[in-house]
Amino acid sequence: MTVISVLSLKGGVGKTSYALGIAGAALKRGLSVLVIDLDPQGNASSILRSRQRSHSAATVLGHPTADTLRESIAKTSWTGGPGTVDVLASAPELIRFDSWTGNRRFVPKLARALKRLEGYDLVIIDCPPSLGALTREALAASQLAVVVTTPSYFGAQGAERALDEINEIRATVNPDLEFAGIVLNRLREKTDEHRYRKRELIEIHGASVLLKPTIPERVALQQAESTGAPIQSVKSAGARDVTKIFDKHLNKLLKMARKTNVETSP
Numbered sequence: 001m002t003v004i005s006v007l008s009l010k011g012g013v014g015k016t017s018y019a020l021g022i023a024g025a026a027l028k029r030g031l032s033v034l035v036i037d038l039d040p041q042g043n044a045s046s047i048l049r050s051r052q053r054s055h056s057a058a059t060v061l062g063h064p065t066a067d068t069l070r071e072s073i074a075k076t077s078w079t080g081g082p083g084t085v086d087v088l089a090s091a092p093e094l095i096r097f098d099s100w101t102g103n104r105r106f107v108p109k110l111a112r113a114l115k116r117l118e119g120y121d122l123v124i125i126d127c128p129p130s131l132g133a134l135t136r137e138a139l140a141a142s143q144l145a146v147v148v149t150t151p152s153y154f155g156a157q158g159a160e161r162a163l164d165e166i167n168e169i170r171a172t173v174n175p176d177l178e179f180a181g182i183v184l185n186r187l188r189e190k191t192d193e194h195r196y197r198k199r200e201l202i203e204i205h206g207a208s209v210l211l212k213p214t215i216p217e218r219v220a221l222q223q224a225e226s227t228g229a230p231i232q233s234v235k236s237a238g239a240r241d242v243t244k245i246f247d248k249h250l251n252k253l254l255k256m257a258r259k260t261n262v263e264t265s266p
């Protein structure tokens with residue numbers, strides 16, 4: 001089972017679109033996917049039309065056992081196969097678990113509950129737009145961390161802060177965590193400003209850190225989220241463009257995960 005966190009300090013950069021784009025690519029490939037929505041806004045849960053109402057990711061953080069986790073997972077409307085996509089949905093109470101713990105030692109809860117979960121090939125955690133306790137829970141439970149950003153003035157800075165957080169979690173509670181790379185989303189290659197910001201990101205972090213291909217601005221992603229469908233089932237040229245990109249990213253992420261599994265197995 002591969003666990004991937006999708007994070008960013010900045011809001012609205014495309015974390016949820018990316019997490020669900022990868023989930024949709026895995027669905028079409030026949031994988032069993034669990035999306036964990038750790039964002040109290042609950043965007044991923046509503047796009048997936050989660051039908052679970054009584055249990056959520058907050059239930060699991062309040063009582064972090066494998067049994068509670070299994071009881072809290074719900075089916076979604078993404079049933080187009082050949083794989084499956086389930087969800088551990090968000091709830092407004094999640095915000096209670098994002099509070100700053102001061103100098104108390106951070107003891108990961110989600111990681112504990114996930115340890116004994118079986119039956120999934122891929123777990124994708126959609127993080128809130130902050131580097132608080134919920135994002136730390138996600139990183140502590142993951143093998144791979146993907147940072148999403150946009151070509152903007154604050155994009156490179158936000159990515160840098162997210163990288164610091166990944167390093168901190170690796171050094172303290174999760175030595176198996178790997179930084180998978182930065183996804184540059186909503187790129188308009190014809191815009192001078194966007195080309196400049198892309199170059200800036202490469203200068204700061206190095207070209208190899210950018211997960212390629214970059215993701216262009218495509219209205220199909222907004223159409224997909226409003227209909228609650230995977231981008232892979234939207235019939236438009238824009239949807240086909242990004243579907244191909246998500247496929248390539250899924251390949252890369254699975255390859256990286258296989259590599260880290262080999263390196264960390266006894």
Ligand SMILES: Nc1ncnc2c1ncn2[C@@H]1O[C@H](COP(=O)(O)OP(=O)(O)OP(=O)(O)O)[C@@H](O)[C@H]1O
Nearest residue numbers: 011012013014015016017129186216217218221222
């Ligand atoms: N490549 C893209 N082209 C066009 N629109 C996009 C693209 N990526 C994301 N969007 C749109 O931008 C908006 C924000 O995206 P999304 O919700 O995925 O960001 P987020 O980082 O998860 O936000 P938040 O921080 O609030 O959780 C959504 O309406 C989404 O459809």
Ligand SMILES: [Mg+2]
Nearest residue numbers: 015016039043
């Ligand atoms: Mg989101």
